[in-house]
Amino acid sequence: MFELIGIPPQALFGQMLLGLINGAFYAVLSLGLALIFGLLNVINFTHGAQYMLGAYVAWLLLNFLGINYWLALVLAPVVVGAFGILLERLMLRKLYHLDHLYGLLLTFGLALIIEGVFRNLYGISGQSYPVPPVLTGGYNLGFMFLPLYRGWVVFVSLVVCLGTWLVIEKTKLGSYLRAGTENPTLVQAFGINVPRMITLTYGFGVGLAALAGVLAAPIYQVKPTMGADMIIVVFAVVVIGGMGSIMGSVVTGFMLGLLEGLTKVFYPEASNTVIFVVMAVVLLIKPAGLFGKAS
Template sequence: MFELLGIPPQALFGQVLLGLINGSFYAMLSLGLAVIFGLLNIINFTHGAQYMMGAFVAWMALNYLGLNYWAALVVSPLVVGATGIVIERFLLKRIAHLDHLYGLLLTFGLALIIQGLFRNSYGSSGLPYQIPPQLAGGHNLGFMFLPNYRGWVVIASLVVCLATWFMIEKTKLGAYLRAATENPTLTQAFGINVPLLVTLTYGFGVALAALAGVLAAPIYSVNPNMGSDLIIVVFAVVVIGGMGSILGSIITGFSLGLVEGLTKVFYPEASATVIFIIMVLVLLVKPAGLFGRTA
């Protein structure tokens, strides 16, 4: 049997698939960041906390209201998205005309506050959340055992990513959004409510993070730090893909998940740093990122 760098091909296929699954989380989170950055010019450091809130709201919905996983998939993004809208209206809007740095500091501070609040109420070690019974178990693909739930995560994430891309790049609403980004004053002059668009966009980006949080709840530990562990990597993904590029963040998300997955096989110790090494290399060659437009 032939081996590739000492790894049998069966095992390699399995790892590639796992990489794609993890990539789907990166893709969904970086997509939300890209949408928010592209239209609001805000570097949303609260994104990780909002992803965490998504998972916690799913847990609360189950334990306080008896709503199952499928209901949480709808409810949680709506609830967390609504909190995002409140944040945009009352905080972000006021600093929209200032330098990037203010938005970054504000959202970073908010993230710390939100994490602290959840830690005070629920502790740091996390809460149990089971895989929904419809998706329990898995299939033996011959080269690996694929849990049904992971398969669902990849499909759900791909659908959401492509739908978002389609909406922004191919529909009339998307055209308004892009116009508002290019020239808010002129767009408003055409009778389009730009501030409302901006608020809804932020809410949508946040809802995407919350949706990723619900998807993550059954497989990752649901704890107040779950977002901060992931967010740094996701920011690297966004930077590599090119700030604000929708398609860039999707493709980069999936492909970096893949690279990270393979690193876990060949040199596990480096798997936490490989993404940052790639980031450095990409920035040296293409400072605007792989899919970014040079300003």
């Protein structure tokens, strides 16, 4: 049997697949972030907290109302998305005319508050969310055991990412959105309600974060810090992909998941750092990101 730098191929395939699975989370989360940044020019630091909210809403629905995973998959993003819309209407909107920094500070502060509230309510160790019965178990692929649920996560992520991309690139609504990004005043002059479009986009981006949260609930603990753990990596993904680039963030999400997976085999100690090393290198060589347009 051939080996690659001392690692048998089975192990390598397994690790690459795992990397892709993690990449799926990065992709969905960074997609939402990129969307929001593209249209609102807001660096949404509450994204991690909204991801956590998604997981908690699913958990609350299950434990207090007996609503199962499948309904939660739809309900949680709607609930959290609505919360996002409220946030945009009441707070974010007032900051658009100011520097980026104000939006960042507001969302960062909100993230801390939301996380603090949940920490206070539910403690730090988190709650367990069971894998839905249909998706328990898994397949033996020969080179690794693939839990069914993880396969499902990749599938959903791909569908969502592709769907969002299609809507934005190929539909009329998408063309409004893109035009709104370029020149909101002109688009408004054509009779399109840009502020409402912005609100809905923010709601959708937040909904995506919540969806990722529901997807993550059965894999990781549902805990208040789950978003904070994730958000930094996801920001790095968005920066590498190019701020505001939809396709860039999706492709980079999967790519970096893969890279991180491989690092865990060859040099596990660096697996937390590798993404940031890549970010530093990309920023030095191509400051606008891999898929970004230099302004």
